[in-house]
Amino acid sequence: MKNFDIRIGGVPHLDDVSLEFKRGKLYTILGRTLSGKTTLLRTIAGLDTPQKGELTLHKKEFLSLPVWKRGVAMVYQQFINYPHLNVLANVTFPLKRAHVPKSEAKKRAREVLAKVGLSQLEKRRPRSLSGGQQQRVALARALAKQSDILLLDEPLVNLDYKLREQLREEFLNIFQGQDDAIVIYTTTEPGEAIQLGHELIVMDEGAVIQQGNPLEVFNSPSTIRCAEIINDPPMNILQGSIGGGDLNLRGKVTFPAPNHLKGLSDGPYLFGLQAADLYIGSDITGKVELSEISGSQTILHMRGGIGSFIVYEAGVHHHSIGSTIEIEIDKNRIYAFSVDGELICPPTITSGQGR
Amino acid sequence: MLGLKHKHIFLLPGLIVLVAIIIFPLLFTIRVSFSSWDVVKPGLDWIGGQNYTRLFEDGRFWEALRRLSFMAVGSVLLQYALGFGLALLVWRDVLMKRFVRVLFLVPMMTTPVIMSVVWRTILHESLGPANDIVQLLGFEPVTWLSTAGMAMVSVILVETWQWTPFMFLLLLAGLLSLPRDPYMAAAIDGAGPFRTFFSVTFPLMAPISIGAIMIRLIEASKIMETIYVLTSGGPGTATETSSYYIYIRGMRDYQIGYSATLSITYLVIMIISLTIIAKILTRNIARD
Amino acid sequence: MRTLYLTFKYGAILLWSSFVALPFLWALTTSFKTANGVTGGATYIPWLQYKPSLEGWKVLVRSGGQGIDIVQPYISSIIVTLSASIISMALGTLAAYGLARFTYKVGFVKNSDITFFFISQRIMPPIVLSIPFFLMLQFLGLLDSIPGLILVYVALLLPIATWVMVDFFSNVPKEMDEMAMIDGCTPVGAFLRVVLPNSIPGIVVGGLFCIIFGWNDFFFAFTLTFTKTQLLPVAVVALNSSVTPWWSLSASALVSVAPLVIIAFVVERFLSSGNLAGAIR
Numbered sequence: 045m046k047n048f049d050i051r052i053g054g055v056p057h058l059d060d061v062s063l064e065f066k067r068g069k070l071y072t073i074l075g076r077t078l079s080g081k082t083t084l085l086r087t088i089a090g091l092d093t094p095q096k097g098e099l100t101l102h103k104k105e106f107l108s109l110p111v112w113k114r115g116v117a118m119v120y121q122q123f124i125n126y127p128h129l130n131v132l133a134n135v136t137f138p139l140k141r142a143h144v145p146k147s148e149a150k151k152r153a154r155e156v157l158a159k160v161g162l163s164q165l166e167k168r169r170p171r172s173l174s175g176g177q178q179q180r181v182a183l184a185r186a187l188a189k190q191s192d193i194l195l196l197d198e199p200l201v202n203l204d205y206k207l208r209e210q211l212r213e214e215f216l217n218i219f220q221g222q223d224d225a226i227v228i229y230t231t232t233e234p235g236e237a238i239q240l241g242h243e244l245i246v247m248d249e250g251a252v253i254q255q256g257n258p259l260e261v262f263n264s265p266s267t268i269r270c271a272e273i274i275n276d277p278p279m280n281i282l283q284g285s286i287g288g289g290d291l292n293l294r295g296k297v298t299f300p301a302p303n304h305l306k307g308l309s310d311g312p313y314l315f316g317l318q319a320a321d322l323y324i325g326s327d328i329t330g331k332v333e334l335s336e337i338s339g340s341q342t343i344l345h346m347r348g349g350i351g352s353f354i355v356y357e358a359g360v361h362h363h364s365i366g367s368t369i370e371i372e373i374d375k376n377r378i379y380a381f382s383v384d385g386e387l388i389c390p391p392t393i394t395s396g397q398g399r
Numbered sequence: 400m401l402g403l404k405h406k407h408i409f410l411l412p413g414l415i416v417l418v419a420i421i422i423f424p425l426l427f428t429i430r431v432s433f434s435s436w437d438v439v440k441p442g443l444d445w446i447g448g449q450n451y452t453r454l455f456e457d458g459r460f461w462e463a464l465r466r467l468s469f470m471a472v473g474s475v476l477l478q479y480a481l482g483f484g485l486a487l488l489v490w491r492d493v494l495m496k497r498f499v500r501v502l503f504l505v506p507m508m509t510t511p512v513i514m515s516v517v518w519r520t521i522l523h524e525s526l527g528p529a530n531d532i533v534q535l536l537g538f539e540p541v542t543w544l545s546t547a548g549m550a551m552v553s554v555i556l557v558e559t560w561q562w563t564p565f566m567f568l569l570l571l572a573g574l575l576s577l578p579r580d581p582y583m584a585a586a587i588d589g590a591g592p593f594r595t596f597f598s599v600t601f602p603l604m605a606p607i608s609i610g611a612i613m614i615r616l617i618e619a620s621k622i623m624e625t626i627y628v629l630t631s632g633g634p635g636t637a638t639e640t641s642s643y644y645i646y647i648r649g650m651r652d653y654q655i656g657y658s659a660t661l662s663i664t665y666l667v668i669m670i671i672s673l674t675i676i677a678k679i680l681t682r683n684i685a686r687d
Numbered sequence: 688m689r690t691l692y693l694t695f696k697y698g699a700i701l702l703w704s705s706f707v708a709l710p711f712l713w714a715l716t717t718s719f720k721t722a723n724g725v726t727g728g729a730t731y732i733p734w735l736q737y738k739p740s741l742e743g744w745k746v747l748v749r750s751g752g753q754g755i756d757i758v759q760p761y762i763s764s765i766i767v768t769l770s771a772s773i774i775s776m777a778l779g780t781l782a783a784y785g786l787a788r789f790t791y792k793v794g795f796v797k798n799s800d801i802t803f804f805f806i807s808q809r810i811m812p813p814i815v816l817s818i819p820f821f822l823m824l825q826f827l828g829l830l831d832s833i834p835g836l837i838l839v840y841v842a843l844l845l846p847i848a849t850w851v852m853v854d855f856f857s858n859v860p861k862e863m864d865e866m867a868m869i870d871g872c873t874p875v876g877a878f879l880r881v882v883l884p885n886s887i888p889g890i891v892v893g894g895l896f897c898i899i900f901g902w903n904d905f906f907f908a909f910t911l912t913f914t915k916t917q918l919l920p921v922a923v924v925a926l927n928s929s930v931t932p933w934w935s936l937s938a939s940a941l942v943s944v945a946p947l948v949i950i951a952f953v954v955e956r957f958l959s960s961g962n963l964a965g966a967i968r
Contacts, residue, residue, distance in 0.1 A: 089869055111868040112876075124866045128884040141871030185870070405874040409785025413778035413845060414801070420842035421808055424819030431818070485703060488696055501955040502704055508947040512905040512920045513940045516927050517710045520717065520936065528713055528729045560706065621812040624905045628927060645814040650910065655818060662815040669810055 048106075048193060048226050050088070052097030057083045059251040060097070065226045067192075070219050072241030072258070073230040074273060080250040081230040085195045088228070089116045101192060112141075114193075117186035121198040123178035125170035125185075131157070132166040135185045142189075156188045159218060176207045187218070196229045200236075212236060234274045238262055246270050263394060268385040271316055277343060279379070280317045280353040286310050291378070296349035297328050302375040304392045313388070316379030319343065322355040325372020332363045346371070432659035437652075450660035459636065460644060460661060464668070467640040470551065471619040474558045479612055481559065482566025483604075487596075490574045500571070507564035515628035518557045519544075522629075547637035550630045554638050557625050562618075566611055573607035574600070609680045616676065620669055641665050711941070718743040718937035725933050743934030747942060757939055760922040764902060767833055767918060771840035772897035776890065778841075779848025784878055786849075787856035788864065802853055808846040813906040816842075824911060831915045839907050844897045851896055855889030856882075895954060902947060919943045 048067075053060035058080045065071060075081045086092045088099065090111035099106035106114065117138075125134050132153055139149035157163050160180040170178050179199060186194060200208045219227055231237050237244055237258065244258040246265075254266045265271035271279040284293040287310045291301040301308075330348030337343075342357040346369070355371055363369065380389040435446045454460055489499055506514070521527045522543035530540040543553045581603065585595045623642040626632055632639035632647070639647075645665065649658030716731055717724075724730045724737030733739040747757045785791070786802050820839055821830070829835030863885070867877035883890075908918035917925075923939045 089865075091865055091868075110873075111865075112871050112873050114869075115871075116869060118866070118869050120862060120866070122862060124862050126863070126867075126881055126885075128881075138870035141876070189870070406785055406789035406791070408875055409781045409789070409878070410791060410801070413782030413805075413849065416778055416841065417805065417808065417845050420838065421811070421816070424816050424823060425811075427819045427822070428815060481703075484699070488700055493696070493700070497955060499700060499704070501952055502707055504955070505948055505951050506707055508899060508951045509944040510903040510905070510920050510923075510947075512903075513923045513943050514710055516923060516936060517714045517940050519927065520933055521710060521713055526725060526729060526933075528709075528731070531729050560710070617810050620810075623812070623814070628924060642812050642814050645812070649814065649818060658814075659818065662812075666811065666815055669812070670807070673810060 049100040052094035055094045068223050069242045070227040071243050072237040073245045074237035075247035079247045085197050090114050115191050116193045117189045117191040118195040119182050119186050119199045121201050125181050130167050135188050138189045152188050156184045160184045194225050194227045234276050264390040266387050268381050277319050277354045282315045282350050284315050285312045293350045314381040319354045319356040321374040321377040326370045327372045329370050332367050335363045428659045432663050434656045436655040450657050463639050463641045463644040474555045475615045475619050478563045478566045481563045483570050485567050486571040503567050504564050506561050512624045515625045550638045569611040573604050714937040714941050718934050720934045743938040746935045760917045760919045764919040767836045768901040770837045771901050774841050775844035775848045775897050776894050779845050780852045783849045783852030786853050805846045805849040817910045831912045847896050848893050851893035
């Protein structure tokens with residue numbers, strides 16, 4: 045069982061980190077920019093050095109190895125290829141460094157190029173290729189190495205929307221075959237993180253703040269900060285309290301506490317609601333401050349007695365700024381956080397089932 | 400991260416070669432400056448600071464330094480102004496752009512000494528074309544190389560011919576890499592060509608201008624070959640610069656000890672002045 | 688207004704072009720003169736004002752007696768300049784890469800200090816080094832020899848090579864270097880296999896500067912050689928006595944500066960194709 049253990053400290057921009065990766069799994073690291081994701085990957089690759097700690101790959105000490113001996117594969121977010129070599133030579137480059145015989149190297153390279161759909165472009169130079177194609181070359185080169193550890197640092201962020209969707213699907217297929225490797229993929233997009241990985245790690249300001257099964261993390265973010273990162277648009281956080289069997293939002297709206305929150309002791313709380321769990325109805329009123337169209341949905345930024353909040357409305361609608369709308373809350377989908385931001389009680393039903 | 404060994408492989412070979420070939424001669428010169436090595440008494444003895452006191456009272460040395468400053472600063476500024484002007488002229492659209500640009504470049508590529516030899520024939524008062532041209536323009540023939548003042552002018556003339564292309568090259572490259580936006584903004588604001596130049600072009604070119612001026616100052620302060628060929632420091636000592644004086648004392652009079660003293664002092668003065676000038680100039684950009 | 692500007696512009700360009708061309712044209716026409724084309728005052732147009740002859744040019748390849756034999760110094764100059772340039776570029780590019788990519792620290796000395804040290808060698812007036820170099824070469828038995836000159840020229844050209852390449856490397860993002868190392872190259876391997884092949888513009892500029900400064904040096908060749916070895920500039924200046932006729936002088940001058948002028952045109956070609964734009968910054 046090849047495990048990769050990280051226990052490090054003393055890297056700039058990174059708190060002490062302690063993680064364990066298991067072979068054959070795809071991990072996504074989700075975090076905003078500057079959350080430390082890239083630094084973490086660079087530390088694994090050997091480009092940044094921790095002051096203390098250890099990196100262990102299958103029981104063998106990894107930290108003392110210089111970059112070129114670690115046998116890690118990495119795909120950067122800028123399309124990095126070797127401009128002076130053609131596509132095939134780009135992919136065989138690391139293999140030649142590893143003294144793989146020429147014919148074997150070429151064979152492997154061609155297999156991988158076929159997997160990423162670039163067989164026709166063998167002889168071309170990276171500069172003459174489109175962004176998406178260049179990134180595929182980088183990916184092919186990384187895959188050809190058949191490394192134990194494959195790192196991808198926001199590989200799709202510099203591609204356009206459609207291409208990203210397309211490549212994301214291809215990734216799922218490609219990574220199916222990597223039974224032996226540990227694949228670590230970083231992103232800033234929650235959707236991508238949840239879709240791709242077996243296990244999700246959330247990072248913020250240099251520290252790991254939650255990890256686990258993607259859907260579980262999504263449904264039960266351990267802190268408000270985590271909930272902010274993993275929800276797009278961000279989760280609505282409203283001040284309120286519980287008292288006398290009732291749930292009260294900012295003193296303005298009161299209703300009987302939903303079942304899953306009945307057991308909570310009285311006192312102040314921070315309540316969380318995803319935008320998808322607020323819809324046109326008749327619980328609270330609010331004024332529209334901004335109305336965005338995203339895909340085939342309308343996102344309403346509103347302000348009312350309970351504070352500011354964001355509502356998802358299916359379909360494309362027009363609401364003028366300043367207009368007043370009535371919003372209903374799906375009470376069974378309320379998250380309860382302590383005043384310090386810790387999750388106390390998540391809803392027991394998943395989104396959309398409350399209606 | 401990269402291990403002690405690897406990064407040193409890069410720097411050490413060059414550094415060692417440089418140190419070996421430069422430092423030892425330099426140290427040796429310092430040592431010699433404390434000796435009285437000359438034709439009469441060859442060899443390294445020790446006379447303490449006697450050479451330095453001699454230097455302190457050596458009017459000729461300080462004269463040469465003054466002359467050098469004037470010549471170097473004057474010709475560099477002239478080259479800068481001309482080079483900038485030329486670059487501005489051929490920056491955008493001009494006929495035969497490529498040919499003109501190469502032509503302007505050529506003098507810099509020639510061997511300065513050799514061209515000085517040619518210039519000597521040009522500036523020959525009776526047999527050279529220079530005075531023909533002067534008389535064509537209606538003036539009296541000029542004593543290019545035989546009067547003190549004109550000799551200085553001649554040297555600056557030749558230096559300008561030789562090195563303006565350097566300024567031209569650097570400043571043109573700088574102009575070509577300027578961003579477009581400030582110009583569009585200036586045009587929208589209705590700025591005329593002079594206004595645009597002083598408010599947009601000149602400030603944007605400040606870093607490159609300073610770099611170019613510094614490099615040329617450093618090179619110009621070493622001027623010697625042109626003088627050797629054109630005027631031999633003359634007439635008299637009218638065009639004798641520090642380098643030339645050191646050459647005379649060292650190679651002609653064979654006063655090795657004293658010329659070493661001159662060399663070291665001159666070097667120190669140069670390093671200090673150039674550093675000061677560099678700091679002043681760069682601080683001025685930082686302030687902007 | 689516009690025509691005024693255009694007149695000024697092309698007038699100025701014409702004026703400066705004439706100034707630039709003057710020495711060349713003068714040397715050219717003078718090289719075809721004989722005594723009566725010179726002694727009576729300046730003459731310009733062949734056949735009209737003087738009788739042209741090839742004497743000035745023929746003398747160049749004749750050795751002994753009347754001859755000048757420019758061929759030998761020519762070859763020496765080529766050997767010394769090329770060798771010194773290649774060595775300087777090799778050492779300088781290596782050092783520059785180190786300075787641009789890694790951090791060195793010995794006591795209080797950091798990268799920028801080391802770079803300054805390299806570059807500040809140019810402040811050194813040749814005079815200061817001439818006597819020590821003389822003695823050093825004498826000690827090594829390399830006076831008046833080609834290897835001796837190459838050694839000295841490397842010292843002169845190394846700072847130039849380093850200066851150009853440090854600037855160049857600082858403007859090249861290091862992601863590619865990192866990728867090469869991740870792919871299994873040691874830092875030296877990454878440098879040789881990946882960085883160098885992609886640094887051609889910088890190397891061309893650096894090499895060019897080395898060749899220019901090397902070919903055009905006078906002083907060190909002057910003080911460090913005598914009879915056995917002679918470099919071109921020294922050979923030509925040696926003719927600068929009142930004994931040598933102007934026509935041979937002019938011919939030698941032209942022939943000596945020709946190579947670099949030709950290189951100027953070649954480089955311009957390269958410049959126009961956009962390759963060099965990045966290297967010059």
